[in-house]
Amino acid sequence: MIKAQNVIKSFGDRTVLKDISVEFATGQTNLIIGRSGSGKTVLLKSLVGLHNIDSGAIYYDDVCFSELDFKARKAIRKDVGMIFQGGALLDASTVAQNVKLPLDLFTTQSEEEKMERVNFCLNRVNLDNAHHLYPSELSGGMIKRAAIARAIVMNPRYLFCDEPNSGLDPQTSIVIDNLIHDITKEYNITTIINTHDMNSVMEIGEKIVFIYEGNKWWEGSKDDILHADNRELEDFVFASAMAKRAKLAVK
Template identity: 65%
Template structure:
């Protein structure tokens, strides 16, 4: 579990996050949604420590991450996996080397142990016979799956995904969504996904938090969205033709 308590964050004179409090649950896919510029990316980066918050607390379990020094945070980060928007694979490294990178950074395993673990994670995301390939030789969907394999190689308690479906076709997006959902349930991670993809929200949104102008305006499950009377949420969600059609079918 990760808990955000009354968090504020500003850049110079601009207040980006205002009194945000959310509990992200273990073993569930927790989605953060909102318009561009709403503050959802700043919130995600604040939770992982890429931005220092101005006020409030961020807790990983019962540990106050926001009050920790660099050394203490490093211990927490060993339990964190991150899937970046563009995959963020190292172009000059092979698939195997990319997946092994966190093991090189945080463990003292032998090379054989690292390779075995990397292969396990690659198999888990359905990547086979690609260990020696470079990212440029892979499709967009395969690069995202390699990025997920790297994110789970340390068997993290916490998994963060920043727009994991960005740049992918609808079919591949569904595959990535299902994979993240399966891994979340299988390993009982606390998974937080920053997304604007309403298909993802409807398919895997165990918990959905809507951020509007830096504030938490609404939270609930993907099914609760259809019954919400929050006007800003409805304006955001039902701008999609697909969700308009679904809502009409349900009414």
């Protein structure tokens, strides 16, 4: 479980997160949605510790993560996996080297054991033949899958995904969504996904948090979202003419 309690974060005079309290359950795909610039990336980066919050608290299970020093955070970070918007694979390393890096740095496993784990993770994301390829040689979908493999190689308890579908075609997006969802269930991970892709919301959104102008505006499930009585959420969800027509047809 990951919990944010009264989180406030500002950059200069601009308050980006305004007193946000929210809880993300274990074994669920939790989605943070909102328009561009609403503060969802700042919330995700605050949850993961890339931004230090101004006030409030962030809990990883029973541990108050936001109060930990650099050393103590480092211990928790070994349980954290993150998939960045652009993949963030190390350009100078091959796919296998990227996935193996956390094992090299933080485990005492033999080279064979490490390669076995790397092969398992790459197989899990259907990248069996990409070991020796460099990130510049991969397609967008392959980069995301390699990033997922790297994120799960240490058996994380918490998985953060920053717009994992951005720049991907609808079919590849569904593959990535399902992969993240399956991994979450398989390993009972607390997964938080930052997205503005409504397909993801309707496919895998077990808990959805809508952020609007730095505030938590609404939360619920994918079933609730279609019937929510919230104008800003409705504007966001049914932004396209096609979605509006579909809603009218359902009504």
